[in-house]
Amino acid sequence: MPRIDGARVVADLKRLAEFGRYKTGVHRPTYSPDDVASRHWLADQFAAAGLVPEIDGIGNVFGRNHIATRHLLVGSHSETQPYGGWLDGALGVIYALELARAFAADADCAGFGIDTIAWADEEGHYGQMLGSRSFTGAVGEEELAACKSRDGVPLADALEKAGFAGRKREEVDPARYVGYLEAHIEQGDTLESSGRRIGVVEAIVGIRNFMVTLTGQQNHAGTTQMARRKDAGVAMVRLAARIHDRFAALAGPRTVWTIGRILLDPNAPSIVPGRSDMQVQFRDIDTAKLAAFEAALYEMVGESDRAGPCRAAIAPMSQVEPRPMDGVFQGAIEGAAERHAPGLHLRMPSGAGHDAQIVSHRLRAGMMFIPSINGVSHHWSEDTSEDDIVLGAQVFADAALAILKAG
């Protein structure tokens, strides 16, 4: 069995968190100087573990094992959310590094190689899951040329500045790999609140996003009598309340939905809003459930439009299909968890998106979760106990070996 050096895992995570350190978290947006420096540091660590390092044309950092005959690709992303946590992404990359070292040191693992990967821009500073999508061949040159950061910086300029421009973008060789394995913090509190320490991801949820726009007529809030108003704010709050009621009635046990963004125009206290936009999002691992939510949403928007006095329109913004994780991979993770933490593991969906869902289109894929303290995520205060980090690494290593053996 590969033996994890828990202290080394924690030390490497802490060292990686120095790049862009912010309070107890990290601010390391993709292609920022801190991100570029951390990718070079990771390449050096991969080399020190006996792997051949490469940073490709999108910033993905690879470590390739040229000795083994069967390979598992293991990793996660290494950039962070703005002022985000120290483990989101980083955990899976350092676990991969540790697995490469542990496998190399263990006779049981002879012939089995861990290829490490630190994906670029899963967090979408320039484009959602840009690195893993590039690796699976899903990113064309036109998309790259059009890609800009949230601040309007063209991706091409960022890659040039990072020193990655002009390099080849690596694409997956499905023949090389048994599959792809990713560890991540849960980012929710399902494990913590149920007293479990390992999550076996069954599927990554599908996500559908819609923009709902209500158009009325902007008017003076003092001189326009109620009967004459076409208040897009009133129409929005009524429709939003109905959406929440209807979705609650339709929901499965793990469906989630969110109206997270609302804009009134002009959003002034003494002006009747002439327009309102709201983004409606829902997630489930069941495509039929997603379709039912979508149909209900279109129906409610249509009812609002017909009822007047405001017009209501809906447009899809994005759609990601649910991705089941490989059954053999799930079994391997569960078996390893049962050995090291009997009874303290749970099969669960991932409510957040991950590179594994992208890679799963080209390779068999699996994911393992460890707990997040209080379920905090995308915030510098995100954390996980060192005990859970170390246990997770050992379970993950055992699972990787089981997957490679099962082939």
Add this chain to the structure above:
Amino acid sequence: MPRIDGARVVADLKRLAEFGRYKTGVHRPTYSPDDVASRHWLADQFAAAGLVPEIDGIGNVFGRNHIATRHLLVGSHSETQPYGGWLDGALGVIYALELARAFAADADCAGFGIDTIAWADEEGHYGQMLGSRSFTGAVGEEELAACKSRDGVPLADALEKAGFAGRKREEVDPARYVGYLEAHIEQGDTLESSGRRIGVVEAIVGIRNFMVTLTGQQNHAGTTQMARRKDAGVAMVRLAARIHDRFAALAGPRTVWTIGRILLDPNAPSIVPGRSDMQVQFRDIDTAKLAAFEAALYEMVGESDRAGPCRAAIAPMSQVEPRPMDGVFQGAIEGAAERHAPGLHLRMPSGAGHDAQIVSHRLRAGMMFIPSINGVSHHWSEDTSEDDIVLGAQVFADAALAILKAG
């Protein structure tokens, strides 16, 4: 009877609209170079009409009649909303100028003097109704020192740049005046939609503004299960929908209410909102109705807070009491309207705030409205037909004389 020169009124309005012209409207924020130039131009016109001009330390432009023995103060504000209309405020100032000229030319008006006034900053670029409040003694030096524009420019700097710093701020001498009379565009479509041409303002509505804050817990929109959420956006839309229902049931025939400003925090599509702020405003001329709305609002916020899972809190932001207009002034306007436009006048509240409500604390006051095309206001496309402008000026002049005679 004082005879209005309708062509001169329209020409002066068009000349004044050249200062800061924007499309068919005007962009002339208080103390901007265009506003300052227009105030000097107005002072010149007042002088040419035989009045003694003065621009005081807050930018109010006075024209004083030093010949007559009984005086009526007549005017409105001369700055505009950002990219606003050419008549909002300006109409009442040019009417005042025309009245001064017509009275001076008419033997019937001997002994009766029109003092003209162009108030500064009714529109609140620096402080709501700053000029008329200064004139009534309601603005202390502390308020002036703290006053800033929406862009953060200190009032003191703006006055310095305008050339008004260091001048005395004039205060009302109640013994000098029979009262204050103001003409304004309606800013709504009550007159137009009922086929009337003159509005006799019975009262200016009271306005109460509240900030309602919902506090939940910010979370990841994918990993946080519905049962664990404290979504401040959900709490907001439900409470807002209830407020609209309850207010509709409580409302009088002319009550208006508006939730014009809503902010979610952080207002991102994939984040469960942790906080939401909304501004709730209502207006009526009946103080008892305002009190009933306020009690209902506090009750609903309290219910929302007790129901959870989000906390709900409410804080008053501003309160303006309804101001009835003087009965004699109303009768004079109505009598003049009946002479020039029989049956085409209407007693009505003003749903918008005006300088007259401020001045009414120190002088008897009255207001007259003329129609707004399509009820458009606070927009460069605001307009009124020339026929209505000219008719209004004549009615206004007759009303002023009747008021001075009634004394």
